[in-house]
Amino acid sequence: MNVGIRWYVVHTYSGYENKVMDSIRKIVENRGLGDLIFDIKVPVELVEEKKGDVTKVVEYKIFPGYVLVKMIMTDESWHVVRNITGVTGFVGPGSRPTPLTEKEVEDLMIEEKKEVRLAYGVGDEVTITDGLFGGYSGTVQSVSDDKKKITVLVKRGRRDIPVELDAEQVKSV
DSSP states (O other): OOSSEEEEEEEEOTTOHHHHHHHHHHHHHHHTOTTTEEEEEOOEEEEEEEETTEEEEEEEESSTTEEEEEEEOOHHHHHHHHTSTTEEEESSSTTOOOBOOHHHHHHHTOSOOOOOOOSOOTTOEEEEOSSTTTTOEEEEEEEOTTSSEEEEEEEETTEEEEEEEEGGGEEEO
């Protein structure tokens, strides 16, 4: 997850969750704010209800009165979301929105977990494609448990320098 892109919880009037979600989507589309606001969700669960012989699937809001917004918090994005009809504010102390932690996002199952598979492993030769050491080659020394960070030993003169990189910054040789 990009450092600036986080999930925030927006408090709404009860029953306005879907209206708020649709309004945010329209504003993002109309004003071209797709680079600040990425996703909007109203978490729901589907429940089968039986009345006599009739069974129907009913949708229940998991958090009535709340909408989840994945965004980069700037004055502009805050102002856009905060001033939508039906929004009472962001969840957080005072006027400071508090983003959900990665653990909360995981526990709430807001995003589907993607299986990350790297084309290289410890001991493999890789080329760094981006950043200060772009163009250098090295050997993978370690891979983080979540497979987002790797450490590459880059030869500089007679020494090997360990460089921590995002997994997307390297490719197999």
